Amino acid sequence: MKHLISAGDLSRDEALLILDTAEELARVSERSIKKLPTLRGRTVVNLFFEDSTRTRISFEAAAKRLSADVINFSAKGSSVSKGESLKDTALTLEAMGADAVVIRHGASGAPHRLANWVRGSVLNAGDGTHEHPTQALLDAFSMRQRLGRLDGLKVAIVGDILHSRVARSNVLLLSTLGAEVTLVAPPTLLPVSVERWPCQVSYDLDAVLPKADVVMMLRVQLERMNAAYFPSAREYSRRYGLDRDRFAKLHDDAIVMHPGPMNRGMEISAEVADSPRSTIVEQVGNGVTVRMAALYLLIGGENQ
């Protein structure tokens, strides 16, 4: 592994290595000294062209717990707002000697381009509506932690699939790991090519819920919507929101996930979000350990 750009690039063994490594690293977060010397002298650049709180903080915490130096670069108020191109930004980072670049960008494919311009490892922290591989890894990690397995697990991913990089990365990773994914959304919020994805598709949430072990609710990404994808927020919520009545249809061990940020009352009711079977808070903690594992495996060894 040199870069982590798409969850689809990971083989089953590589994905499991990341999850197993994260499981060992999770213990570090429980210690009084939450730091390992492993990446001492290495530089990790957080390059964020899009707003992000939890992912950026998560990557920053992960790199710091491994003793790497962290440089945060956000597009607002930087040379990018003065018109600098991605390539010139990349060359600047190269000159600073970045061992890893964590990039979030509004354009799908930006991390892939960046990987050709820098010598260090590139980690995709979300590119447009394309992919968000570390989110998929932390989701898989949370599922395995709660349910003890991934193979044969029935996962329903519900909501705005069209604009969701989380959904795509999860479908690719979970199918590699042997889980059965069903996407649930109104037809307008499914991508055109969805029939070629390694998963099932349904328009009917109520039919899918009783069989699911995991229900992952996605946020409706209003900021990416430039057309009317559904008649009203209220109607969307009625048909695709996870409220108390729908929650009751799940079997007793099933869990509810959400990559955040949540719109309480829209895709998920507050009561469900705060229930003990929701993993939303532990997903945040698991994000740090999974990102530590990814950073360690990518840049912990020799320079390639």
Place this chain on the structure above:
Amino acid sequence: MLEGPDIHRALTRIAHEILERTRGASDVVLLGIPTRGATLAHRLAERVAQFEGVKVPVGSIDITMYRDDLRLGPARPLGKTDVPAGGVDGKTVVLVDDVLFSGRTVRAALDALNDLGRPKAVQLATLVDRGHRELPIRADYVGKNLPTAKSEKVKVLLSEIDGRDAVELLRNENEGAGK
């Protein structure tokens, strides 16, 4: 070089020595360095329990993230770190490894231990001491001193992992690799 019964006898002696030197092993914690050191630590704990009925807390301490040669190879998978519930603060920690060679593994283990707490004392037990130290480190309990050439390789086999107990000496053509 060593067969099953030799290993058995060496561990029995080390267990007795630990009991003697720590006056009954009442505040001892055994921490094995994965993979085979962890197995040996469990065997030592069994013997200590057999001899004097003392239940010694036993665990493992992975040193991968503390190695000084991480940059010399691809990233390695991690071993298990498993600290007994009572922790290590104020305890006499006996680190257990299969082969003592350059001393770098033990150096890394000391660093790792430092992040887990503050033991009263740290001791080192090893099944085989093959010499060629590169750091000022020595073992408190040694199963067998085995004079070796630096180019040779010492391999410890344990029945829990390898199906049989043995210590083997391998001639290694590519100079200087591993222990």
